[in-house]
Amino acid sequence: MKxxxxxxxxxxxxxxxxxxxxxxxxxxxxxxxxxxxxxHTDILRKHGFTVQDNFSNVETGFKAEYKSEKQGVTxxxxxxxxxxPGIGHGCGHNLLGTVSTGAGIILKEIIDEIGGTVxxxxxxxxxxxxxxxxxxxxxxFDNIDIALIAHPGSAYTKSGTSLxxxxxxxxxxxxxxxxxxxxxxxxxxxDAAIQTFNSVNALRExxxxxxxxxxxxxxxxxxxxxxxxxxxxxxxxxxxxxxxNLELLEKVKNCARGAALATGTxxxxxxxxxxxxxxxxxxxLSNVFTDKIYEVAGIKMNEPSKNTGSIDAGQVSQVCPTIxxxxxxxxxxxxxxxxxxxxxxxxxxxAKEQMKNTIAALVLTAAxxxxxPKLYEKIKNEFNNAVE
Numbered sequence: 001m002k003x004x005x006x007x008x009x010x011x012x013x014x015x016x017x018x019x020x021x022x023x024x025x026x027x028x029x030x031x032x033x034x035x036x037x038x039x040h041t042d043i044l045r046k047h048g049f050t051v052q053d054n055f056s057n058v059e060t061g062f063k064a065e066y067k068s069e070k071q072g073v074t075x076x077x078x079x080x081x082x083x084x085p086g087i088g089h090g091c092g093h094n095l096l097g098t099v100s101t102g103a104g105i106i107l108k109e110i111i112d113e114i115g116g117t118v119x120x121x122x123x124x125x126x127x128x129x130x131x132x133x134x135x136x137x138x139x140x141f142d143n144i145d146i147a148l149i150a151h152p153g154s155a156y157t158k159s160g161t162s163l164x165x166x167x168x169x170x171x172x173x174x175x176x177x178x179x180x181x182x183x184x185x186x187x188x189x190x191d192a193a194i195q196t197f198n199s200v201n202a203l204r205e206x207x208x209x210x211x212x213x214x215x216x217x218x219x220x221x222x223x224x225x226x227x228x229x230x231x232x233x234x235x236x237x238x239x240x241x242x243x244x245n246l247e248l249l250e251k252v253k254n255c256a257r258g259a260a261l262a263t264g265t266x267x268x269x270x271x272x273x274x275x276x277x278x279x280x281x282x283x284x285l286s287n288v289f290t291d292k293i294y295e296v297a298g299i300k301m302n303e304p305s306k307n308t309g310s311i312d313a314g315q316v317s318q319v320c321p322t323i324x325x326x327x328x329x330x331x332x333x334x335x336x337x338x339x340x341x342x343x344x345x346x347x348x349x350x351a352k353e354q355m356k357n358t359i360a361a362l363v364l365t366a367a368x369x370x371x372x373p374k375l376y377e378k379i380k381n382e383f384n385n386a387v388e
Contacts, residue, residue: 001110002295005363008106009356016102016359017352019043023094024346027083030125033060036081036094040064040101040122047105055122056138058131062122063140064101066108072116073376075366076141076320077104078149078313080126090338091127092152092329095346099150099327099355103362110363116370119144123312129274130312136319144320146285146369146379149313150358152346153326154334156293159286160304162279162311162324163212163238164245166271170196170256173266176229186227190220192256192263193231199255200235211248212238234272238310242277242318277314280386282321284379288368289323293361301325321383327358 023036037060041051049064056063079100080093089095104120111118121140124131135141172193177186200213207213215235221228237252239245253269260267281304290301313324329351335341345351369376 001367002360002364004110005106005360006296008109009102009359012102012105013352013356015043016098016355019101020094020098020346020355023081023097024089024343027088029085030082030128031060033081033124036060036097037062037122037124040079040081040097044101044104044120048108049104049120056135056140058124058134060122060124061131061135064104064120065117066111067117068111068115070112070115072114073145073370074117074119074143075107075370076119076121076144076147077101077362078121078123078132078147078316080123080149082125082127084127084338087338087340087343089343089346090340092342092346093126095152095329095351095355096150099358099362102355102359103148106359106363107366110367111370114367114370118366126312130276132312133274133276133315136315141316141319145376146366147316147320147322148289148362148365149324150362151324151326152329152342152351153337154328154330155326156299156301156328157326158290158301158304159281159323159325160279160308161240161281162276162308162314163240164242164278164314165276165310166237166245166249167273167275168235168237168249168252169270169272170233170235171268171270172231172260172263173268174227174229174263177227179225179227183227187229187264188227189231189265190228192259192265192267193217193220193233195259195262196233196256199258200252203251203255207248207251208239208244210240211244212236213248213252240278245278274312276310276312277318279311279314279322279324280317281323282317282379282383282386284375284382285321285365285369286323286325288375289325289361289365292364292368293357296360296364297357299357318387321379327354329354
Protein backbone atom coordinates (compact mmCIF):
# COMPACT_ATOMS: atom_id res chain seq x y z
CA MET A 1 0.00 0.00 0.00
CA LYS A 2 2.78 2.46 0.92
CA UNK A 3 4.60 2.03 -2.38
CA UNK A 4 1.43 2.50 -4.38
CA UNK A 5 0.53 5.65 -2.42
CA UNK A 6 3.99 7.15 -2.89
CA UNK A 7 3.86 6.44 -6.63
CA UNK A 8 0.48 8.19 -6.87
CA UNK A 9 1.83 11.16 -4.91
CA UNK A 10 4.90 11.47 -7.11
CA UNK A 11 2.68 11.55 -10.19
CA UNK A 12 0.46 14.24 -8.67
CA UNK A 13 3.27 16.38 -7.21
CA UNK A 14 3.69 18.77 -10.20
CA UNK A 15 0.01 19.74 -9.98
CA UNK A 16 0.22 20.15 -6.21
CA UNK A 17 3.32 22.34 -6.40
CA UNK A 18 1.57 24.53 -8.96
CA UNK A 19 -1.51 24.77 -6.73
CA UNK A 20 0.54 25.84 -3.71
CA UNK A 21 2.57 28.37 -5.70
CA UNK A 22 -0.47 29.97 -7.33
CA UNK A 23 -2.12 30.48 -3.96
CA UNK A 24 1.15 31.80 -2.49
CA UNK A 25 1.43 34.35 -5.30
CA UNK A 26 -2.18 35.46 -4.88
CA UNK A 27 -2.78 35.77 -1.14
CA UNK A 28 -6.38 36.41 -0.13
CA UNK A 29 -7.81 37.24 3.29
CA UNK A 30 -10.55 35.22 4.96
CA UNK A 31 -13.83 35.02 3.04
CA UNK A 32 -12.12 36.69 0.08
CA UNK A 33 -10.34 33.54 -1.14
CA UNK A 34 -12.17 33.34 -4.48
CA UNK A 35 -9.11 32.42 -6.56
CA UNK A 36 -7.80 29.90 -4.03
CA UNK A 37 -11.20 28.27 -3.74
CA UNK A 38 -11.47 27.90 -7.52
CA UNK A 39 -7.96 26.48 -7.79
CA HIS A 40 -8.81 23.79 -5.26
CA THR A 41 -12.20 22.92 -6.75
CA ASP A 42 -10.78 22.82 -10.29
CA ILE A 43 -8.18 20.19 -9.40
CA LEU A 44 -10.67 18.18 -7.35
CA ARG A 45 -13.19 18.15 -10.19
CA LYS A 46 -10.44 17.13 -12.59
CA HIS A 47 -9.70 14.12 -10.41
CA GLY A 48 -13.27 12.89 -10.21
CA PHE A 49 -14.82 14.57 -7.17
CA THR A 50 -18.36 15.89 -7.02
CA VAL A 51 -18.01 19.47 -5.78
CA GLN A 52 -20.52 21.74 -4.03
CA ASP A 53 -19.62 25.42 -4.39
CA ASN A 54 -20.79 28.13 -1.98
CA PHE A 55 -20.98 25.34 0.54
CA SER A 56 -23.17 25.83 3.61
CA ASN A 57 -23.76 29.41 2.39
CA VAL A 58 -20.05 30.21 2.70
CA GLU A 59 -19.16 31.88 -0.59
CA THR A 60 -15.51 30.76 -0.65
CA GLY A 61 -16.18 27.35 0.90
CA PHE A 62 -16.67 24.03 -0.82
CA LYS A 63 -17.33 20.35 -0.25
CA ALA A 64 -15.76 17.80 -2.59
CA GLU A 65 -16.87 14.17 -2.25
CA TYR A 66 -16.10 10.79 -3.76
CA LYS A 67 -18.02 7.73 -2.59
CA SER A 68 -16.87 4.22 -3.41
CA GLU A 69 -19.31 1.41 -4.10
CA LYS A 70 -18.13 -0.40 -0.97
CA GLN A 71 -19.43 0.65 2.43
CA GLY A 72 -16.94 2.05 4.87
CA VAL A 73 -15.74 4.94 6.97
CA THR A 74 -16.26 8.52 5.77
CA UNK A 75 -12.97 10.42 5.95
CA UNK A 76 -12.75 14.21 5.78
CA UNK A 77 -9.69 16.33 5.03
CA UNK A 78 -9.92 20.03 5.87
CA UNK A 79 -8.33 22.48 3.46
CA UNK A 80 -7.39 26.01 4.55
CA UNK A 81 -6.22 28.70 2.13
CA UNK A 82 -6.63 32.15 3.71
CA UNK A 83 -3.69 34.54 4.06
CA UNK A 84 -2.64 37.15 6.62
CA PRO A 85 -2.83 40.92 6.05
CA GLY A 86 0.49 42.42 5.01
CA ILE A 87 2.57 39.23 5.01
CA GLY A 88 0.64 36.84 2.78
CA HIS A 89 0.87 33.14 3.62
CA GLY A 90 2.83 33.54 6.83
CA CYS A 91 0.85 30.66 8.34
CA GLY A 92 1.53 28.40 5.38
CA HIS A 93 -2.08 27.84 4.37
CA ASN A 94 -1.09 27.70 0.70
CA LEU A 95 0.73 24.49 1.59
CA LEU A 96 -1.76 23.27 4.20
CA GLY A 97 -4.65 23.39 1.75
CA THR A 98 -2.55 21.65 -0.88
CA VAL A 99 -1.73 18.84 1.55
CA SER A 100 -5.41 18.28 2.40
CA THR A 101 -6.59 18.42 -1.19
CA GLY A 102 -3.70 16.20 -2.26
CA ALA A 103 -4.52 13.65 0.44
CA GLY A 104 -8.14 13.62 -0.69
CA ILE A 105 -7.16 12.96 -4.30
CA ILE A 106 -4.74 10.15 -3.41
CA LEU A 107 -7.21 8.46 -1.05
CA LYS A 108 -9.82 8.65 -3.81
CA GLU A 109 -7.49 6.68 -6.07
CA ILE A 110 -7.41 3.70 -3.67
CA ILE A 111 -10.82 3.94 -1.98
CA ASP A 112 -12.64 1.83 -4.56
CA GLU A 113 -10.41 -1.02 -3.44
CA ILE A 114 -10.81 -0.57 0.33
CA GLY A 115 -14.26 1.07 0.58
CA GLY A 116 -15.63 4.17 2.22
CA THR A 117 -16.06 7.82 1.28
CA VAL A 118 -13.57 10.67 1.06
CA UNK A 119 -14.56 14.31 1.57
CA UNK A 120 -12.44 17.43 1.20
CA UNK A 121 -13.88 20.49 2.92
CA UNK A 122 -12.73 23.93 1.80
CA UNK A 123 -12.65 25.83 5.09
CA UNK A 124 -12.04 29.59 4.65
CA UNK A 125 -10.97 32.22 7.15
CA UNK A 126 -9.20 30.13 9.80
CA UNK A 127 -7.28 33.25 10.84
CA UNK A 128 -10.43 35.15 11.83
CA UNK A 129 -13.96 33.72 12.07
CA UNK A 130 -13.29 30.25 10.69
CA UNK A 131 -15.82 28.56 8.42
CA UNK A 132 -15.42 25.28 10.30
CA UNK A 133 -17.55 26.87 13.02
CA UNK A 134 -20.32 27.56 10.50
CA UNK A 135 -20.07 24.05 9.09
CA UNK A 136 -20.39 22.49 12.54
CA UNK A 137 -23.33 24.73 13.43
CA UNK A 138 -24.99 23.66 10.17
CA UNK A 139 -24.35 19.97 10.98
CA UNK A 140 -22.06 19.43 7.99
CA PHE A 141 -19.72 17.20 10.03
CA ASP A 142 -22.46 15.06 11.54
CA ASN A 143 -21.88 12.20 9.07
CA ILE A 144 -18.08 12.40 9.13
CA ASP A 145 -16.37 9.48 10.88
CA ILE A 146 -12.85 10.93 11.14
CA ALA A 147 -11.46 14.38 10.26
CA LEU A 148 -7.80 15.12 9.55
CA ILE A 149 -5.69 18.19 8.93
CA ALA A 150 -1.92 18.78 9.13
CA HIS A 151 -0.44 22.26 9.60
CA PRO A 152 2.97 23.52 8.43
CA GLY A 153 5.37 24.43 11.21
CA SER A 154 8.97 24.29 12.43
CA ALA A 155 8.83 20.70 13.67
CA TYR A 156 6.90 17.48 13.34
CA THR A 157 4.57 17.69 16.33
CA LYS A 158 1.77 15.42 17.46
CA SER A 159 -1.79 16.67 17.51
CA GLY A 160 -2.43 18.31 20.87
CA THR A 161 -4.85 20.70 22.47
CA SER A 162 -5.96 24.23 21.78
CA LEU A 163 -7.66 26.79 23.97
CA UNK A 164 -11.38 27.35 23.86
CA UNK A 165 -11.94 30.97 22.89
CA UNK A 166 -14.85 33.32 23.60
CA UNK A 167 -14.70 36.82 22.10
CA UNK A 168 -16.67 39.49 23.94
CA UNK A 169 -17.19 43.20 23.27
CA UNK A 170 -18.19 45.80 25.85
CA UNK A 171 -19.66 49.14 24.81
CA UNK A 172 -20.34 51.71 27.51
CA UNK A 173 -22.64 54.69 26.95
CA UNK A 174 -22.37 57.79 29.14
CA UNK A 175 -22.86 61.53 28.82
CA UNK A 176 -20.53 64.27 27.57
CA UNK A 177 -19.64 67.33 29.61
CA UNK A 178 -16.81 69.85 29.84
CA UNK A 179 -14.12 67.96 31.71
CA UNK A 180 -12.92 71.08 33.58
CA UNK A 181 -15.95 73.41 33.80
CA UNK A 182 -18.67 70.85 34.59
CA UNK A 183 -17.27 67.33 35.07
CA UNK A 184 -20.00 66.53 37.59
CA UNK A 185 -22.56 66.71 34.77
CA UNK A 186 -20.82 64.00 32.72
CA UNK A 187 -20.96 60.22 32.82
CA UNK A 188 -17.59 58.82 31.87
CA UNK A 189 -17.70 55.79 29.55
CA UNK A 190 -13.90 55.55 29.51
CA ASP A 191 -13.84 55.17 33.29
CA ALA A 192 -16.17 52.20 32.86
CA ALA A 193 -13.77 50.57 30.39
CA ILE A 194 -10.77 51.20 32.66
CA GLN A 195 -12.67 49.84 35.66
CA THR A 196 -13.49 46.70 33.63
CA PHE A 197 -9.79 46.14 32.93
CA ASN A 198 -8.94 46.69 36.61
CA SER A 199 -11.60 44.19 37.67
CA VAL A 200 -10.40 41.64 35.13
CA ASN A 201 -6.86 42.05 36.46
CA ALA A 202 -8.15 41.40 39.99
CA LEU A 203 -9.97 38.33 38.68
CA ARG A 204 -6.69 36.81 37.44
CA GLU A 205 -5.84 35.72 41.01
CA UNK A 206 -8.92 33.51 41.00
CA UNK A 207 -8.87 31.98 37.50
CA UNK A 208 -7.10 28.82 36.46
CA UNK A 209 -3.45 29.30 35.61
CA UNK A 210 -3.91 27.90 32.10
CA UNK A 211 -6.65 30.40 31.22
CA UNK A 212 -6.03 33.66 29.40
CA UNK A 213 -7.97 36.93 29.29
CA UNK A 214 -6.61 39.76 27.16
CA UNK A 215 -8.22 42.84 25.67
CA UNK A 216 -7.89 46.27 24.10
CA UNK A 217 -9.73 49.58 24.25
CA UNK A 218 -10.72 50.48 20.70
CA UNK A 219 -12.53 53.72 21.49
CA UNK A 220 -12.10 55.80 24.63
CA UNK A 221 -12.98 59.35 23.71
CA UNK A 222 -12.03 62.09 21.28
CA UNK A 223 -10.53 64.93 23.33
CA UNK A 224 -9.05 65.29 26.81
CA UNK A 225 -11.35 68.19 27.72
CA UNK A 226 -14.55 66.25 26.98
CA UNK A 227 -15.94 63.60 29.30
CA UNK A 228 -16.13 60.53 27.00
CA UNK A 229 -19.71 59.41 26.42
CA UNK A 230 -18.71 56.20 24.60
CA UNK A 231 -16.09 53.51 24.90
CA UNK A 232 -15.59 50.16 23.20
CA UNK A 233 -13.39 47.31 24.43
CA UNK A 234 -12.83 43.83 23.08
CA UNK A 235 -11.58 40.80 25.01
CA UNK A 236 -10.60 37.23 24.26
CA UNK A 237 -11.35 34.73 27.02
CA UNK A 238 -9.47 31.43 26.63
CA UNK A 239 -9.30 28.19 28.64
CA UNK A 240 -8.31 24.59 28.13
CA UNK A 241 -11.93 23.41 28.38
CA UNK A 242 -15.11 24.76 26.84
CA UNK A 243 -17.19 24.36 30.00
CA UNK A 244 -14.78 26.26 32.25
CA ASN A 245 -14.30 28.94 29.63
CA LEU A 246 -18.03 29.68 29.66
CA GLU A 247 -17.85 30.06 33.45
CA LEU A 248 -14.89 32.42 33.13
CA LEU A 249 -16.63 34.40 30.37
CA GLU A 250 -19.56 35.07 32.72
CA LYS A 251 -17.15 36.35 35.38
CA VAL A 252 -15.53 38.69 32.85
CA LYS A 253 -18.96 39.95 31.84
CA ASN A 254 -19.68 40.62 35.52
CA CYS A 255 -16.56 42.78 35.65
CA ALA A 256 -18.13 44.96 32.96
CA ARG A 257 -21.55 44.91 34.61
CA GLY A 258 -20.01 46.05 37.88
CA ALA A 259 -18.13 48.83 36.09
CA ALA A 260 -21.34 50.04 34.48
CA LEU A 261 -23.07 50.12 37.86
CA ALA A 262 -20.17 51.95 39.49
CA THR A 263 -19.94 54.64 36.79
CA GLY A 264 -23.61 55.03 35.95
CA THR A 265 -23.10 54.07 32.30
CA UNK A 266 -25.24 51.86 30.12
CA UNK A 267 -23.60 48.62 28.95
CA UNK A 268 -24.03 46.64 25.73
CA UNK A 269 -22.42 43.18 25.52
CA UNK A 270 -21.94 41.50 22.14
CA UNK A 271 -19.79 38.80 20.51
CA UNK A 272 -17.57 40.35 17.81
CA UNK A 273 -16.19 37.11 16.30
CA UNK A 274 -16.94 33.39 16.34
CA UNK A 275 -16.14 31.44 19.47
CA UNK A 276 -13.72 28.51 19.08
CA UNK A 277 -14.02 25.31 21.11
CA UNK A 278 -10.97 23.63 22.61
CA UNK A 279 -9.28 21.00 20.46
CA UNK A 280 -9.87 17.44 21.67
CA UNK A 281 -7.31 15.26 19.93
CA UNK A 282 -8.34 11.66 19.36
CA UNK A 283 -5.22 9.95 20.68
CA UNK A 284 -5.97 6.61 19.03
CA LEU A 285 -6.22 8.27 15.63
CA SER A 286 -3.18 10.42 16.40
CA ASN A 287 -1.13 7.32 17.20
CA VAL A 288 -1.99 5.86 13.80
CA PHE A 289 -0.72 9.02 12.08
CA THR A 290 2.44 8.93 14.23
CA ASP A 291 3.09 5.35 13.16
CA LYS A 292 2.44 6.12 9.49
CA ILE A 293 4.73 9.15 9.25
CA TYR A 294 7.49 7.00 10.74
CA GLU A 295 6.70 4.21 8.27
CA VAL A 296 6.79 6.65 5.35
CA ALA A 297 9.91 8.65 6.19
CA GLY A 298 11.39 7.51 9.49
CA ILE A 299 10.10 10.70 11.15
CA LYS A 300 9.56 10.73 14.91
CA MET A 301 6.86 13.10 16.05
CA ASN A 302 7.54 15.52 18.92
CA GLU A 303 5.15 15.85 21.83
CA PRO A 304 2.67 18.73 21.47
CA SER A 305 3.41 22.11 22.98
CA LYS A 306 1.62 23.15 26.15
CA ASN A 307 1.52 26.78 25.00
CA THR A 308 -1.30 26.99 22.48
CA GLY A 309 -3.61 29.39 20.76
CA SER A 310 -7.10 28.71 19.45
CA ILE A 311 -8.13 27.00 16.21
CA ASP A 312 -11.48 26.41 14.54
CA ALA A 313 -10.65 22.71 14.19
CA GLY A 314 -11.55 22.62 17.88
CA GLN A 315 -15.21 22.87 16.87
CA VAL A 316 -14.83 19.86 14.57
CA SER A 317 -13.13 17.81 17.29
CA GLN A 318 -16.24 18.19 19.44
CA VAL A 319 -18.45 16.42 16.87
CA CYS A 320 -16.20 13.75 15.32
CA PRO A 321 -12.77 12.18 16.00
CA THR A 322 -10.17 14.69 14.81
CA ILE A 323 -6.41 15.20 14.64
CA UNK A 324 -4.41 18.34 13.88
CA UNK A 325 -0.67 17.49 13.81
CA UNK A 326 2.09 19.81 12.55
CA UNK A 327 4.73 19.01 9.94
CA UNK A 328 8.15 20.59 9.55
CA UNK A 329 8.85 22.87 6.57
CA UNK A 330 11.85 24.78 7.94
CA UNK A 331 14.50 22.02 8.14
CA UNK A 332 15.25 22.35 11.86
CA UNK A 333 15.29 26.16 11.79
CA UNK A 334 12.97 27.61 14.44
CA UNK A 335 10.95 30.07 12.36
CA UNK A 336 8.05 31.84 14.05
CA UNK A 337 4.60 31.45 12.44
CA UNK A 338 2.85 34.49 10.99
CA UNK A 339 6.06 35.85 9.47
CA UNK A 340 7.35 36.40 5.95
CA UNK A 341 10.07 33.86 6.72
CA UNK A 342 7.45 31.18 7.33
CA UNK A 343 5.71 32.13 4.09
CA UNK A 344 8.97 31.79 2.14
CA UNK A 345 9.64 28.41 3.72
CA UNK A 346 6.60 26.95 1.96
CA UNK A 347 8.41 27.32 -1.39
CA UNK A 348 11.56 25.38 -0.52
CA UNK A 349 12.44 21.93 -1.84
CA UNK A 350 12.50 20.72 1.76
CA ALA A 351 8.91 21.87 2.33
CA LYS A 352 7.78 20.20 -0.89
CA GLU A 353 9.35 16.92 0.21
CA GLN A 354 7.63 17.11 3.60
CA MET A 355 4.37 17.86 1.83
CA LYS A 356 4.66 14.51 0.06
CA ASN A 357 5.53 12.67 3.29
CA THR A 358 2.62 14.26 5.13
CA ILE A 359 0.12 13.47 2.37
CA ALA A 360 1.28 9.86 2.42
CA ALA A 361 0.85 9.62 6.20
CA LEU A 362 -2.62 11.19 6.04
CA VAL A 363 -3.71 8.78 3.32
CA LEU A 364 -2.27 5.69 5.00
CA THR A 365 -3.85 6.74 8.31
CA ALA A 366 -7.28 6.91 6.67
CA ALA A 367 -6.72 3.62 4.84
CA UNK A 368 -5.76 1.88 8.08
CA UNK A 369 -8.96 3.05 9.77
CA UNK A 370 -11.10 2.05 6.79
CA UNK A 371 -9.59 -1.43 6.62
CA UNK A 372 -9.74 -2.09 10.37
CA PRO A 373 -13.28 -1.83 11.85
CA LYS A 374 -12.00 -2.66 15.34
CA LEU A 375 -9.61 0.29 15.14
CA TYR A 376 -12.43 2.62 14.17
CA GLU A 377 -14.53 1.25 17.03
CA LYS A 378 -11.69 2.10 19.43
CA ILE A 379 -11.41 5.61 17.91
CA LYS A 380 -15.15 6.16 18.29
CA ASN A 381 -15.25 4.88 21.86
CA GLU A 382 -12.44 7.25 22.84
CA PHE A 383 -14.29 10.13 21.20
CA ASN A 384 -17.52 9.35 23.04
CA ASN A 385 -15.68 9.37 26.37
CA ALA A 386 -13.57 12.47 25.69
CA VAL A 387 -15.87 15.21 24.42
CA GLU A 388 -17.58 17.52 26.88
